[in-house]
Amino acid sequence: MIQDTNIVYRDLLDAYNELIENDRSILAVRKNLQNFLTCSFQLTQVMYKEFPRRTSEKWNSSKFSGWDDISKLFKEFRNVVNHEPPLLVKFDAKHFFSANKVYGYSNSSVGSKISSVEATYETDPRSDCIPDVSNFKIITINIDTDEISNEDAELDHIEYKFAFIPTTDKTKELLNKVGNDDLFELAKHYFKTLQDYYGFYEKSAQEHEFALKSTDI
Known part of the structure:
Protein backbone atom coordinates (compact mmCIF):
# COMPACT_ATOMS: atom_id res chain seq x y z
CA MET A 1 0.00 0.00 0.00
CA ILE A 2 1.39 3.40 -0.98
CA GLN A 3 1.34 5.77 1.97
CA ASP A 4 -0.07 9.28 1.60
CA THR A 5 3.26 10.78 2.69
CA ASN A 6 5.02 8.97 -0.15
CA ILE A 7 2.61 10.51 -2.67
CA VAL A 8 3.08 14.01 -1.26
CA TYR A 9 6.85 13.52 -1.09
CA ARG A 10 6.92 12.64 -4.80
CA ASP A 11 4.77 15.70 -5.51
CA LEU A 12 7.38 17.69 -3.59
CA LEU A 13 10.16 16.14 -5.67
CA ASP A 14 8.36 17.11 -8.88
CA ALA A 15 7.83 20.65 -7.59
CA TYR A 16 11.51 20.93 -6.67
CA ASN A 17 12.66 19.72 -10.09
CA GLU A 18 10.28 22.12 -11.82
CA LEU A 19 11.74 24.98 -9.77
CA ILE A 20 15.39 24.13 -10.39
CA GLU A 21 15.06 23.26 -14.09
CA ASN A 22 12.93 26.22 -15.24
CA ASP A 23 15.06 29.32 -14.81
CA ARG A 24 14.26 31.25 -17.99
CA SER A 25 11.15 33.04 -16.76
CA ILE A 26 10.49 35.28 -13.76
CA LEU A 27 6.85 34.17 -13.66
CA ALA A 28 7.75 30.46 -13.85
CA VAL A 29 10.24 30.78 -11.00
CA ARG A 30 7.65 32.51 -8.80
CA LYS A 31 4.92 29.97 -9.58
CA ASN A 32 7.22 26.97 -9.13
CA LEU A 33 8.57 28.38 -5.89
CA GLN A 34 5.04 28.82 -4.55
CA ASN A 35 4.20 25.22 -5.52
CA PHE A 36 7.37 23.97 -3.84
CA LEU A 37 6.51 25.86 -0.65
CA THR A 38 2.95 24.49 -0.70
CA CYS A 39 4.13 20.89 -1.12
CA SER A 40 6.63 21.28 1.73
CA PHE A 41 3.78 22.39 3.98
CA GLN A 42 1.52 19.55 2.84
CA LEU A 43 4.22 16.98 3.67
CA THR A 44 4.15 17.70 7.40
CA GLN A 45 0.37 18.13 7.46
CA VAL A 46 -0.10 14.64 5.98
CA MET A 47 2.41 13.24 8.48
CA TYR A 48 0.29 14.58 11.34
CA LYS A 49 -2.71 12.63 10.01
CA GLU A 50 -0.94 9.52 8.81
CA PHE A 51 1.38 8.81 11.74
CA PRO A 52 -1.42 8.22 14.30
CA ARG A 53 -3.17 5.96 11.82
CA ARG A 54 -0.03 3.88 11.36
CA THR A 55 1.30 3.92 14.92
CA SER A 56 -1.50 5.07 17.29
CA GLU A 57 0.82 7.91 18.38
CA LYS A 58 1.08 11.60 17.51
CA TRP A 59 3.71 12.89 15.12
CA ASN A 60 6.08 15.55 16.45
CA SER A 61 8.08 17.27 13.69
CA SER A 62 10.35 18.96 16.25
CA LYS A 63 11.96 15.58 17.02
CA PHE A 64 13.78 15.90 13.71
CA SER A 65 17.14 17.54 14.47
CA GLY A 66 17.90 18.77 10.94
CA TRP A 67 15.93 22.02 10.97
CA ASP A 68 18.10 25.13 10.59
CA ASP A 69 17.87 28.83 9.75
CA ILE A 70 17.25 28.10 6.07
CA SER A 71 14.31 25.90 7.09
CA LYS A 72 12.95 28.80 9.15
CA LEU A 73 13.42 31.10 6.15
CA PHE A 74 11.37 28.88 3.83
CA LYS A 75 8.70 28.44 6.48
CA GLU A 76 8.43 32.22 6.75
CA PHE A 77 8.22 32.64 2.97
CA ARG A 78 5.50 29.98 3.00
CA ASN A 79 3.59 32.21 5.42
CA VAL A 80 4.10 35.11 3.00
CA VAL A 81 2.49 33.05 0.22
CA ASN A 82 -0.54 32.34 2.39
CA HIS A 83 -1.03 35.55 4.35
CA GLU A 84 1.20 38.43 3.23
CA PRO A 85 1.98 40.45 0.06
CA PRO A 86 2.92 38.59 -3.13
CA LEU A 87 6.05 36.46 -3.13
CA LEU A 88 8.65 38.38 -5.14
CA VAL A 89 12.05 37.52 -6.59
CA PHE A 164 14.49 36.43 -2.70
CA ILE A 165 13.02 39.87 -2.10
CA PRO A 166 12.06 40.20 1.58
CA THR A 167 8.61 41.77 1.91
CA THR A 168 8.30 41.43 5.69
CA ASP A 169 10.56 42.30 8.60
CA LYS A 170 10.84 38.62 9.51
CA THR A 171 11.98 37.49 6.05
CA LYS A 172 14.50 40.34 5.95
CA GLU A 173 15.84 39.33 9.36
CA LEU A 174 16.17 35.66 8.36
CA LEU A 175 17.82 36.47 5.01
CA ASN A 176 20.40 38.59 6.82
CA LYS A 177 20.98 35.77 9.28
CA VAL A 178 21.42 33.17 6.54
CA GLY A 179 23.73 35.49 4.61
CA ASN A 180 22.63 34.27 1.19
CA ASP A 181 19.68 35.31 -0.98
CA ASP A 182 20.30 32.95 -3.93
CA LEU A 183 16.92 31.26 -4.38
CA PHE A 184 18.21 28.10 -6.07
CA GLU A 185 21.12 27.55 -3.67
CA LEU A 186 18.78 27.92 -0.71
CA ALA A 187 16.13 25.68 -2.29
CA LYS A 188 18.71 22.92 -2.87
CA HIS A 189 19.75 23.08 0.78
CA TYR A 190 16.16 23.08 2.00
CA PHE A 191 15.14 20.20 -0.23
CA LYS A 192 18.04 18.12 1.13
CA THR A 193 16.71 18.88 4.62
CA LEU A 194 13.22 17.77 3.55
CA GLN A 195 14.64 14.55 2.11
CA ASP A 196 16.30 13.81 5.44
CA TYR A 197 13.10 14.76 7.25
CA TYR A 198 11.01 12.39 5.15
CA GLY A 199 13.54 9.59 5.76
CA PHE A 200 13.43 10.29 9.49
CA TYR A 201 9.64 10.17 9.46
CA GLU A 202 9.43 6.92 7.53
CA LYS A 203 12.01 5.24 9.77
CA SER A 204 10.13 6.37 12.88
CA ALA A 205 6.80 5.16 11.49
CA GLN A 206 8.18 1.75 10.55
CA GLU A 207 9.83 1.29 13.94
CA HIS A 208 6.58 2.09 15.73
CA GLU A 209 4.62 -0.19 13.41
CA PHE A 210 7.04 -3.02 14.17
CA ALA A 211 6.69 -2.39 17.90
CA LEU A 212 2.89 -2.52 17.58
CA LYS A 213 3.02 -5.84 15.72
CA SER A 214 5.37 -7.26 18.34
CA THR A 215 2.93 -6.47 21.14
CA ASP A 216 0.14 -8.18 19.22
CA ILE A 217 2.01 -11.50 19.03
Missing part, protein backbone atom coordinates in the same frame (compact mmCIF):
# COMPACT_ATOMS: atom_id res chain seq x y z
CA LYS A 90 14.70 39.63 -8.28
CA PHE A 91 17.14 38.90 -11.08
CA ASP A 92 20.82 39.63 -10.44
CA ALA A 93 23.60 39.26 -12.99
CA LYS A 94 27.36 39.36 -12.61
CA HIS A 95 29.27 40.27 -15.77
CA PHE A 96 32.88 39.21 -16.17
CA PHE A 97 35.01 41.29 -18.54
CA SER A 98 38.53 40.91 -19.84
CA ALA A 99 39.67 44.15 -18.26
CA ASN A 100 42.13 45.08 -15.56
CA LYS A 101 40.28 48.06 -14.18
CA VAL A 102 36.65 49.21 -14.39
CA TYR A 103 35.46 52.82 -14.29
CA GLY A 104 32.61 53.97 -12.09
CA TYR A 105 31.60 50.73 -10.36
CA SER A 106 32.12 50.34 -6.63
CA ASN A 107 30.70 46.78 -6.73
CA SER A 108 33.41 45.49 -9.05
CA SER A 109 36.40 43.28 -8.39
CA VAL A 110 39.54 42.45 -10.31
CA GLY A 111 41.59 39.29 -10.50
CA SER A 112 43.75 37.66 -13.19
CA LYS A 113 42.87 40.47 -15.64
CA ILE A 114 39.13 39.69 -15.29
CA SER A 115 36.86 42.35 -13.82
CA SER A 116 33.41 41.50 -12.49
CA VAL A 117 30.48 43.91 -12.23
CA GLU A 118 27.23 43.10 -10.44
CA ALA A 119 23.87 44.50 -11.54
CA THR A 120 20.27 44.04 -10.37
CA TYR A 121 17.61 44.28 -13.09
CA GLU A 122 14.13 45.67 -12.56
CA THR A 123 11.73 42.91 -13.53
CA ASP A 124 7.98 42.53 -13.85
CA PRO A 125 6.93 39.74 -11.43
CA ARG A 126 4.60 38.49 -14.17
CA SER A 127 7.26 38.48 -16.90
CA ASP A 128 7.52 35.26 -18.89
CA CYS A 129 11.21 35.84 -19.67
CA ILE A 130 14.38 37.11 -18.04
CA PRO A 131 16.10 40.42 -18.84
CA ASP A 132 18.50 40.58 -21.76
CA VAL A 133 21.85 41.02 -20.06
CA SER A 134 24.05 40.51 -23.13
CA ASN A 135 24.30 44.22 -24.05
CA PHE A 136 25.78 45.33 -20.74
CA LYS A 137 28.71 47.71 -21.41
CA ILE A 138 31.44 49.06 -19.17
CA ILE A 139 34.10 51.74 -19.42
CA THR A 140 37.59 50.54 -18.67
CA ILE A 141 40.68 52.21 -17.31
CA ASN A 142 44.10 51.91 -18.89
CA ILE A 143 46.05 50.20 -16.13
CA ASP A 144 49.31 51.88 -17.20
CA THR A 145 48.08 55.50 -17.47
CA ASP A 146 45.05 55.24 -15.12
CA GLU A 147 43.01 57.10 -17.75
CA ILE A 148 39.66 56.19 -19.31
CA SER A 149 40.05 53.94 -22.32
CA ASN A 150 38.10 54.36 -25.54
CA GLU A 151 37.94 50.62 -26.06
CA ASP A 152 35.01 48.49 -24.92
CA ALA A 153 35.91 45.67 -22.58
CA GLU A 154 35.49 42.19 -23.94
CA LEU A 155 32.74 40.25 -22.17
CA ASP A 156 34.13 36.99 -20.83
CA HIS A 157 30.98 35.42 -19.36
CA ILE A 158 27.85 36.13 -17.33
CA GLU A 159 26.62 34.53 -14.13
CA TYR A 160 23.08 35.21 -12.95
CA LYS A 161 20.81 34.27 -10.10
CA PHE A 162 17.27 34.64 -8.86
CA ALA A 163 17.16 36.08 -5.36
Whole structure:
Protein backbone atom coordinates (compact mmCIF):
# COMPACT_ATOMS: atom_id res chain seq x y z
CA MET A 1 0.00 0.00 0.00
CA ILE A 2 1.39 3.40 -0.98
CA GLN A 3 1.34 5.77 1.97
CA ASP A 4 -0.07 9.28 1.60
CA THR A 5 3.26 10.78 2.69
CA ASN A 6 5.02 8.97 -0.15
CA ILE A 7 2.61 10.51 -2.67
CA VAL A 8 3.08 14.01 -1.26
CA TYR A 9 6.85 13.52 -1.09
CA ARG A 10 6.92 12.64 -4.80
CA ASP A 11 4.77 15.70 -5.51
CA LEU A 12 7.38 17.69 -3.59
CA LEU A 13 10.16 16.14 -5.67
CA ASP A 14 8.36 17.11 -8.88
CA ALA A 15 7.83 20.65 -7.59
CA TYR A 16 11.51 20.93 -6.67
CA ASN A 17 12.66 19.72 -10.09
CA GLU A 18 10.28 22.12 -11.82
CA LEU A 19 11.74 24.98 -9.77
CA ILE A 20 15.39 24.13 -10.39
CA GLU A 21 15.06 23.26 -14.09
CA ASN A 22 12.93 26.22 -15.24
CA ASP A 23 15.06 29.32 -14.81
CA ARG A 24 14.26 31.25 -17.99
CA SER A 25 11.15 33.04 -16.76
CA ILE A 26 10.49 35.28 -13.76
CA LEU A 27 6.85 34.17 -13.66
CA ALA A 28 7.75 30.46 -13.85
CA VAL A 29 10.24 30.78 -11.00
CA ARG A 30 7.65 32.51 -8.80
CA LYS A 31 4.92 29.97 -9.58
CA ASN A 32 7.22 26.97 -9.13
CA LEU A 33 8.57 28.38 -5.89
CA GLN A 34 5.04 28.82 -4.55
CA ASN A 35 4.20 25.22 -5.52
CA PHE A 36 7.37 23.97 -3.84
CA LEU A 37 6.51 25.86 -0.65
CA THR A 38 2.95 24.49 -0.70
CA CYS A 39 4.13 20.89 -1.12
CA SER A 40 6.63 21.28 1.73
CA PHE A 41 3.78 22.39 3.98
CA GLN A 42 1.52 19.55 2.84
CA LEU A 43 4.22 16.98 3.67
CA THR A 44 4.15 17.70 7.40
CA GLN A 45 0.37 18.13 7.46
CA VAL A 46 -0.10 14.64 5.98
CA MET A 47 2.41 13.24 8.48
CA TYR A 48 0.29 14.58 11.34
CA LYS A 49 -2.71 12.63 10.01
CA GLU A 50 -0.94 9.52 8.81
CA PHE A 51 1.38 8.81 11.74
CA PRO A 52 -1.42 8.22 14.30
CA ARG A 53 -3.17 5.96 11.82
CA ARG A 54 -0.03 3.88 11.36
CA THR A 55 1.30 3.92 14.92
CA SER A 56 -1.50 5.07 17.29
CA GLU A 57 0.82 7.91 18.38
CA LYS A 58 1.08 11.60 17.51
CA TRP A 59 3.71 12.89 15.12
CA ASN A 60 6.08 15.55 16.45
CA SER A 61 8.08 17.27 13.69
CA SER A 62 10.35 18.96 16.25
CA LYS A 63 11.96 15.58 17.02
CA PHE A 64 13.78 15.90 13.71
CA SER A 65 17.14 17.54 14.47
CA GLY A 66 17.90 18.77 10.94
CA TRP A 67 15.93 22.02 10.97
CA ASP A 68 18.10 25.13 10.59
CA ASP A 69 17.87 28.83 9.75
CA ILE A 70 17.25 28.10 6.07
CA SER A 71 14.31 25.90 7.09
CA LYS A 72 12.95 28.80 9.15
CA LEU A 73 13.42 31.10 6.15
CA PHE A 74 11.37 28.88 3.83
CA LYS A 75 8.70 28.44 6.48
CA GLU A 76 8.43 32.22 6.75
CA PHE A 77 8.22 32.64 2.97
CA ARG A 78 5.50 29.98 3.00
CA ASN A 79 3.59 32.21 5.42
CA VAL A 80 4.10 35.11 3.00
CA VAL A 81 2.49 33.05 0.22
CA ASN A 82 -0.54 32.34 2.39
CA HIS A 83 -1.03 35.55 4.35
CA GLU A 84 1.20 38.43 3.23
CA PRO A 85 1.98 40.45 0.06
CA PRO A 86 2.92 38.59 -3.13
CA LEU A 87 6.05 36.46 -3.13
CA LEU A 88 8.65 38.38 -5.14
CA VAL A 89 12.05 37.52 -6.59
CA LYS A 90 14.70 39.63 -8.28
CA PHE A 91 17.14 38.90 -11.08
CA ASP A 92 20.82 39.63 -10.44
CA ALA A 93 23.60 39.26 -12.99
CA LYS A 94 27.36 39.36 -12.61
CA HIS A 95 29.27 40.27 -15.77
CA PHE A 96 32.88 39.21 -16.17
CA PHE A 97 35.01 41.29 -18.54
CA SER A 98 38.53 40.91 -19.84
CA ALA A 99 39.67 44.15 -18.26
CA ASN A 100 42.13 45.08 -15.56
CA LYS A 101 40.28 48.06 -14.18
CA VAL A 102 36.65 49.21 -14.39
CA TYR A 103 35.46 52.82 -14.29
CA GLY A 104 32.61 53.97 -12.09
CA TYR A 105 31.60 50.73 -10.36
CA SER A 106 32.12 50.34 -6.63
CA ASN A 107 30.70 46.78 -6.73
CA SER A 108 33.41 45.49 -9.05
CA SER A 109 36.40 43.28 -8.39
CA VAL A 110 39.54 42.45 -10.31
CA GLY A 111 41.59 39.29 -10.50
CA SER A 112 43.75 37.66 -13.19
CA LYS A 113 42.87 40.47 -15.64
CA ILE A 114 39.13 39.69 -15.29
CA SER A 115 36.86 42.35 -13.82
CA SER A 116 33.41 41.50 -12.49
CA VAL A 117 30.48 43.91 -12.23
CA GLU A 118 27.23 43.10 -10.44
CA ALA A 119 23.87 44.50 -11.54
CA THR A 120 20.27 44.04 -10.37
CA TYR A 121 17.61 44.28 -13.09
CA GLU A 122 14.13 45.67 -12.56
CA THR A 123 11.73 42.91 -13.53
CA ASP A 124 7.98 42.53 -13.85
CA PRO A 125 6.93 39.74 -11.43
CA ARG A 126 4.60 38.49 -14.17
CA SER A 127 7.26 38.48 -16.90
CA ASP A 128 7.52 35.26 -18.89
CA CYS A 129 11.21 35.84 -19.67
CA ILE A 130 14.38 37.11 -18.04
CA PRO A 131 16.10 40.42 -18.84
CA ASP A 132 18.50 40.58 -21.76
CA VAL A 133 21.85 41.02 -20.06
CA SER A 134 24.05 40.51 -23.13
CA ASN A 135 24.30 44.22 -24.05
CA PHE A 136 25.78 45.33 -20.74
CA LYS A 137 28.71 47.71 -21.41
CA ILE A 138 31.44 49.06 -19.17
CA ILE A 139 34.10 51.74 -19.42
CA THR A 140 37.59 50.54 -18.67
CA ILE A 141 40.68 52.21 -17.31
CA ASN A 142 44.10 51.91 -18.89
CA ILE A 143 46.05 50.20 -16.13
CA ASP A 144 49.31 51.88 -17.20
CA THR A 145 48.08 55.50 -17.47
CA ASP A 146 45.05 55.24 -15.12
CA GLU A 147 43.01 57.10 -17.75
CA ILE A 148 39.66 56.19 -19.31
CA SER A 149 40.05 53.94 -22.32
CA ASN A 150 38.10 54.36 -25.54
CA GLU A 151 37.94 50.62 -26.06
CA ASP A 152 35.01 48.49 -24.92
CA ALA A 153 35.91 45.67 -22.58
CA GLU A 154 35.49 42.19 -23.94
CA LEU A 155 32.74 40.25 -22.17
CA ASP A 156 34.13 36.99 -20.83
CA HIS A 157 30.98 35.42 -19.36
CA ILE A 158 27.85 36.13 -17.33
CA GLU A 159 26.62 34.53 -14.13
CA TYR A 160 23.08 35.21 -12.95
CA LYS A 161 20.81 34.27 -10.10
CA PHE A 162 17.27 34.64 -8.86
CA ALA A 163 17.16 36.08 -5.36
CA PHE A 164 14.49 36.43 -2.70
CA ILE A 165 13.02 39.87 -2.10
CA PRO A 166 12.06 40.20 1.58
CA THR A 167 8.61 41.77 1.91
CA THR A 168 8.30 41.43 5.69
CA ASP A 169 10.56 42.30 8.60
CA LYS A 170 10.84 38.62 9.51
CA THR A 171 11.98 37.49 6.05
CA LYS A 172 14.50 40.34 5.95
CA GLU A 173 15.84 39.33 9.36
CA LEU A 174 16.17 35.66 8.36
CA LEU A 175 17.82 36.47 5.01
CA ASN A 176 20.40 38.59 6.82
CA LYS A 177 20.98 35.77 9.28
CA VAL A 178 21.42 33.17 6.54
CA GLY A 179 23.73 35.49 4.61
CA ASN A 180 22.63 34.27 1.19
CA ASP A 181 19.68 35.31 -0.98
CA ASP A 182 20.30 32.95 -3.93
CA LEU A 183 16.92 31.26 -4.38
CA PHE A 184 18.21 28.10 -6.07
CA GLU A 185 21.12 27.55 -3.67
CA LEU A 186 18.78 27.92 -0.71
CA ALA A 187 16.13 25.68 -2.29
CA LYS A 188 18.71 22.92 -2.87
CA HIS A 189 19.75 23.08 0.78
CA TYR A 190 16.16 23.08 2.00
CA PHE A 191 15.14 20.20 -0.23
CA LYS A 192 18.04 18.12 1.13
CA THR A 193 16.71 18.88 4.62
CA LEU A 194 13.22 17.77 3.55
CA GLN A 195 14.64 14.55 2.11
CA ASP A 196 16.30 13.81 5.44
CA TYR A 197 13.10 14.76 7.25
CA TYR A 198 11.01 12.39 5.15
CA GLY A 199 13.54 9.59 5.76
CA PHE A 200 13.43 10.29 9.49
CA TYR A 201 9.64 10.17 9.46
CA GLU A 202 9.43 6.92 7.53
CA LYS A 203 12.01 5.24 9.77
CA SER A 204 10.13 6.37 12.88
CA ALA A 205 6.80 5.16 11.49
CA GLN A 206 8.18 1.75 10.55
CA GLU A 207 9.83 1.29 13.94
CA HIS A 208 6.58 2.09 15.73
CA GLU A 209 4.62 -0.19 13.41
CA PHE A 210 7.04 -3.02 14.17
CA ALA A 211 6.69 -2.39 17.90
CA LEU A 212 2.89 -2.52 17.58
CA LYS A 213 3.02 -5.84 15.72
CA SER A 214 5.37 -7.26 18.34
CA THR A 215 2.93 -6.47 21.14
CA ASP A 216 0.14 -8.18 19.22
CA ILE A 217 2.01 -11.50 19.03
